[in-house]
Each structure stands twice: as C-alpha cells, then as structure tokens.
Amino acid sequence: xxxxxxxxxxxxxxxxxxxxxxxxxxxxxxxxxxxxxxxxxxxxxxxxxxxxxxxxxxxxxxxxxxxxxxxxxxxxxxxxxxxxxxxxxxxxxxxxxxxxxxxxxxxxxxxxxxxxxxxxxxxxxxxxxxxxxxxxxxxxxxxxxxxxxxxxxxxxxxxxxxxxxxxxxxxxxxxxxxxxxxxxxxxxxxxxxxxxxxxxxxxxxxxxxxxxxxxxxxxxxxxxxxxxxxxxxxxxxxxxxxxxxxxxxxxxxxxxxxxxxxxxxxxxxxxxxxxxxxxxxxxxxxxxxxxxxxxxxxxxxxxxxxxxxxxxxxxxxxxxxxxxxxxxxxxxxxxxxxxxxxxxxxxxxxxxxxxxxxxxxxxxxxxxxxxxxxxxxxxxxxxxxxxxxxxxxx
Numbered sequence: 001x002x003x004x005x006x007x008x009x010x011x012x013x014x015x016x017x018x019x020x021x022x023x024x025x026x027x028x029x030x031x032x033x034x035x036x037x038x039x040x041x042x043x044x045x046x047x048x049x050x051x052x053x054x055x056x057x058x059x060x061x062x063x064x065x066x067x068x069x070x071x072x073x074x075x076x077x078x079x080x081x082x083x084x085x086x087x088x089x090x091x092x093x094x095x096x097x098x099x100x101x102x103x104x105x106x107x108x109x110x111x112x113x114x115x116x117x118x119x120x121x122x123x124x125x126x127x128x129x130x131x132x133x134x135x136x137x138x139x140x141x142x143x144x145x146x147x148x149x150x151x152x153x154x155x156x157x158x159x160x161x162x163x164x165x166x167x168x169x170x171x172x173x174x175x176x177x178x179x180x181x182x183x184x185x186x187x188x189x190x191x192x193x194x195x196x197x198x199x200x201x202x203x204x205x206x207x208x209x210x211x212x213x214x215x216x217x218x219x220x221x222x223x224x225x226x227x228x229x230x231x232x233x234x235x236x237x238x239x240x241x242x243x244x245x246x247x248x249x250x251x252x253x254x255x256x257x258x259x260x261x262x263x264x265x266x267x268x269x270x271x272x273x274x275x276x277x278x279x280x281x282x283x284x285x286x287x288x289x290x291x292x293x294x295x296x297x298x299x300x301x302x303x304x305x306x307x308x309x310x311x312x313x314x315x316x317x318x319x320x321x322x323x324x325x326x327x328x329x330x331x332x333x334x335x336x337x338x339x340x341x342x343x344x345x346x347x348x349x350x351x352x353x354x355x356x357x358x359x360x361x362x363x364x365x366x367x368x369x370x371x372x373x374x375x376x377x378x379x380x381x382x383x384x385x386x387x388x389x390x391x392x393x394x
Contacts, residue, residue, distance in 0.1 A: 026253055027260075035250075046235070053197055056225050061095075109193050112144075117183075294323070
C-alpha cells in the first residue's frame with residue numbers, strides 16, 4: 001500500500017467526524033444557495049422610469065440678397081449662415097420651432113412671443129450681470145391649443161439686423177456710452193400649459209439667438225437645438241437575478257457535498273480498519289524521510305558487535321543520539337536496523353514490521369485456497385490400496 005494512501009487513511013480515520021461535518025456544511029450551503037437562487041430567489045427593489053418627456057426649441061433663419069454682386073445675384077437666399085452681410089442681407093427672416101414628446105401623451109397650449117431685445121450688459125467676476133439699459137420690440141406672437149406630442153409649433157419672424165445695430169449704438173450714445181457690452185438678441189418665450197404624461201404643467205422657457213454686428217457683417221450665434229427633458233421614476237419590486245457563478249455554484253456545492261458523504265460513508269463501512277502496524281510503519285517512514293540527511297546506508301557486521309548495545313524506542317531518538325555524539329546513523333538493511341557506533345556503546349533501533357500489501361495478501365489467500373482444493377482432490381493411501389487389491393469371487 002502506498003504511503004500516500006496510508007496517509008489519506010490515517011487522516012480520514014483520525015478526522016472522520018470533522019470530515020463528515022465539513023461535507024455536511026458544504027452540502028448545506030449548496031442546498032441553501034440552490035433554493036434561494038432557483039426556487040425562491042426573492043425580490044429586489046429597482047428604480048424604473050414610469051414616464052418621460054422632452055422638449056426642443058430651435059431657430060431657423062435665412063437672408064435674401066437685395067443687391068446684385070459678382071458672387072450673389074439679387075434674390076439669392078442664404079440659409080442658416082453664421083455670418084450675413086450688413087448691406088447685401090440686412091433683413092433676417094426666420095422661424096422659431098417648438099416641439100415635445102411625452103411617453104404617456106399630452107395636450108398642451110403653446111404660447112410663443114418673439115421679441116428683439118437691445119441692451120447694454122456688464123458681467124462681474126462672480127457671474128452677476130449689470131444691465132445698464134434694455135428695450136424690447138415684439139416681432140411675432142402665436143398661440144396654439146391642443147398641441148400633442150411630436151406636433152411642431154412654428155412661429156415666423158423678420159428683423160432688420162442692420163437697423164437694429166444702428167439703434168443699439170444710438171441708444172447707448174443717449175446714455176453717454178455705457179461700459180457694458182451692447183447686445184442685440186432675438187428672444188423666444190414659450191409658455192406651455194395643459195397636461196403632459198397625465199400631470200398638469202404650466203411653464204415658461206426662454207430661447208435666445210444673439211446677433212452681433214461686426215463692421216460690414218453681422219454674426220448669428222446660433223445655439224442649435226436646445227433640449228429640455230425630465231422623467232418620473234418609481235421604486236418597484238422585481239425578482240432577484242443572479243450571475244452564472246451563483247446559478248451553477250449552488251447545485252455544484254450540493255452535489256459535491258452529497259458525493260463526498262456517500263464516498264466517505266462507503267469507505268467507512270467497507271474499508272478494512274487501520275492496523276497499528278500500518279500506523280507504526282507510516283510514522284517510521286515519515287521519520288526516515290525527515291532525518292534522511294543524518295542517515296547513511298551501510299552494513300554493520302555482527303562479528304564486530306563487541307560493544308554494549310543500547311536499543312532506542314524510536315528512530316528520532318537514535319538520531320538525537322547521533323547528534324549528541326557527532327556520529328552518523330548507519331542503516332543496515334540486511335539486519336533491518338539502524339546503528340550509531342559510539343566509542344563505548346553502540347546504539348540500535350529496530351525497524352518496525354512492514355504491513356503486508358493487500359495484493360500479496362490476496363495472492364497468499366488464493367494460494368492457500370488452491371492448496372486446499374488440491375488436497376481435497378488427491379487420493380488417500382487407503383483409496384490407492386483399495387484400487388490395487390483384486391476382488392475375489394464368492
């Protein structure tokens with residue numbers, strides 16, 4: 001029997017209750033994880049979006065060339081340019097468009113006011129604006145009722161940007177020239193009221209399109225599509241979901257625990273008990289491997305054994321003697337013993353008997369069985385004599 005197998009048998013025999021307990025714990029954990037994952041996973045709370053909405057506001061603009069040039073003919077329309085010309089395209093035509101979407105529908109009244117705002121404003125380092133003066137001219141107004149999601153409300157406007165630039169400078173001169181920044185702005189104020197996603201709404205939003213005069217041109221600083229949105233969420237309970245590790249790990253641990261209990265139980269019922277000879281031999285072999293560097297294989301002749309011999313109870317004790325005396329331990333395989341040859345005494349340790357291997361035992365049992373069968377089949381001396389004696393007729 002291999003030392004590794006013997007060691008496993010010793011560990012299992014000495015820790016049988018602990019092994020059973022560990023396997024029960026593994027199977028119990030696997031059963032609990034399996035139950036809470038596949039049978040009753042429980043619930044978890046999630047935040048789910050119940051409704052949502054989004055609104056957009058956007059300026060579209062164009063200007064018509066009013067005089068022939070070598071580049072543009074009169075009547076040419078320039079669309080959504082970032083820069084227009086003061087003399088060629090003084091008037092800016094445009095449309096402001098408002099639109100919204102709602103997940104649960106809506107019915108809104110949309111009121112749109114478009115004004116031209118001229119002002120002188122100065123901002124400080126903290127972001128606070130100082131408005132020196134301001135004036136507004138209404139360019140267009142519109143009210144649309146019953147506006148639903150994805151329906152666009154468009155309000156056209158027209159403004160002479162060149163004239164607005166002259167007015168901006170003239171008004172500021174009337175104030176003696178203010179230190180603020182002179183601005184011309186197209187402002188669209190959109191007031192929506194009604195219901196959206198089943199909830200009442202009444203709100204005003206402001207959209208701006210700056211117009212900056214720069215010598216012979218004016219620049220339109222278009223912000224593009226301005227988006228506003230919001231959503232409403234609720235806490236809902238949903239079945240808990242687990243990853244693949246837990247989904248497979250629970251059943252795996254449960255099966256491992258059951259298989260281990262079955263294997264250990266089968267071994268405990270059917271394996272032959274561990275003998276004291278096997279334990280002693282295993283301990284001896286472990287000690288032999290531990291002190292291998294102190295042991296030398298050799299032969300101690302019996303005819304030289306004139307010194308008194310002291311027998312030690314263990315190989316480790318013999319090694320201690322070798323260490324104390326500064327001698328080597330001699331392993332004499334022929335005599336199945338270990339020796340330390342001191343000046344006045346010799347010290348000896350007898351190897352324990354080696355356990356009989358299971359295959360050798362089986363072979364011996366077969367030989368004994370066969371011998372018994374041969375003896376049963378052999379003829380006895382009486383049978384031979386009876387067969388050789390002739391019968392007499394009476």
